[in-house]
Amino acid sequence: MEEDRSRSGKTKAKLIEAAGQVFFQRGFRAATVREICRRAGTPLGAVNYHFRNKQGLYTAILEHSYRLAIRKYPPHFGLGDEATPEERLRAFIRAFLLRISDEGIPAWHMKLITREISDPTGALGNLVQGSIRPVYKYLAGILREILQEGGAAEGEESDSVFLCAMSIVGQCLHYLTDKRLIAVLHPERFDAGDIERIADHITQFSLGGIRQLAHREAGSPEVIRSDPGCKPHGNI
Numbered sequence: 001m002e003e004d005r006s007r008s009g010k011t012k013a014k015l016i017e018a019a020g021q022v023f024f025q026r027g028f029r030a031a032t033v034r035e036i037c038r039r040a041g042t043p044l045g046a047v048n049y050h051f052r053n054k055q056g057l058y059t060a061i062l063e064h065s066y067r068l069a070i071r072k073y074p075p076h077f078g079l080g081d082e083a084t085p086e087e088r089l090r091a092f093i094r095a096f097l098l099r100i101s102d103e104g105i106p107a108w109h110m111k112l113i114t115r116e117i118s119d120p121t122g123a124l125g126n127l128v129q130g131s132i133r134p135v136y137k138y139l140a141g142i143l144r145e146i147l148q149e150g151g152a153a154e155g156e157e158s159d160s161v162f163l164c165a166m167s168i169v170g171q172c173l174h175y176l177t178d179k180r181l182i183a184v185l186h187p188e189r190f191d192a193g194d195i196e197r198i199a200d201h202i203t204q205f206s207l208g209g210i211r212q213l214a215h216r217e218a219g220s221p222e223v224i225r226s227d228p229g230c231k232p233h234g235n236i
Contacts, residue, residue, distance in 0.1 A: 012050050014040040017106075019047075020061050024108035028058055028121045059123040062116065065109040066131045069099045075138045085145035086207060092139055093172060093206075094199040100176040101195060110176055139165050146207070147214045160217065164210050171202045 018040035022031045033047045033054050040046070051057040077091035100110045116124050143161045144150070157165075175182065175198065 008050070011040075011042055011046055014042060015046060015050060015057060016061055016064055019057050020065065020106060020108045020112070023058060023061065024111055027115065027119070028054075033057075055121065055123065058121065059126050062112060062123055062127045063131055065106060065112065066127060069102070069105045069109050070131070070135065072102070072105060073098045075135050085142050086203075088142050089139075089146070089168075089207070090199060090203040092142065093168065093202050094195065096169070096172045097175065097195050097199055097202075100172065114173075114177055136165060139168070143210065146210050147217070160213055164206070164213070167209070168202065168206050171206070 015036065019031070019036045022036050022039065031054070034044060036057070037044050037046055047054065047057050051060055073095040075092050075095055076088065077095045079088055079091050083091070099105070102109075113127070116127075140157050140161050143164050144157070147158075147160055147164070149158060149161065
């Protein structure tokens with residue numbers, strides 16, 4: 001029995017690895033179960049046996065790769081409970097940037113997710129509910145602290161929290177989805193060291209807007225011009 005489970009686990013791992021490459025190269029619709037099984041060295045019926053169908057395998061790949069990425073670059077990035085919300089926001093942004101720029105998580109991790117967003121197959125809903133939503137809840141908690149809002153039930157975050165979260169995620173994703181445009185506008189390619197500068201910029205830029213929103217909603221005309229709680233890690 002134990003040997004059967006071990007063999008089954010190895011077969012599933014082979015299918016996920018092979019299918020990740022095929023889906024990345026050809027897209028979900030053009031990928032075939034036959035090619036996936038050939039690359040994995042498994043019987044043709046292995047996909048149906050382990051994942052029910054091609055859609056089930058594709059969903060499993062998205063969830064598997066996302067879990068690997070989160071394990072390698074967790075949203076808190078090692079910060080403890082004593083960290084300020086500003087410090088936790090920067091750690092979140094830095095981890096996000098590292099996840100989308102890492103070529104070895106496996107390499108097709110974020111590329112498959114961005115392709116799913118632009119050309120949906122229906123798998124994104126499962127990924128959001130099972131894997132992405134907990135990360136969003138963590139970010140929303142940070143933003144509630146900075147905006148000085150009280151706790152909210154899941155799915156009942158204020159519009160300000162939601163829009164700030166989407167703005168931050170959008171800024172980070174820009175460095176993945178518009179990589180070619182950035183290369184033309186700024187020929188000096190970003191390297192690992194530049195991620196620190198970009199993380200600083202997105203953090204400071206976002207905090208400026210978030211704090212402005214907090215003061216506006218509190219009825220205060222004061223504008224926060226600097227944030228002593230988040231020190232830059234390099235020149236921007």
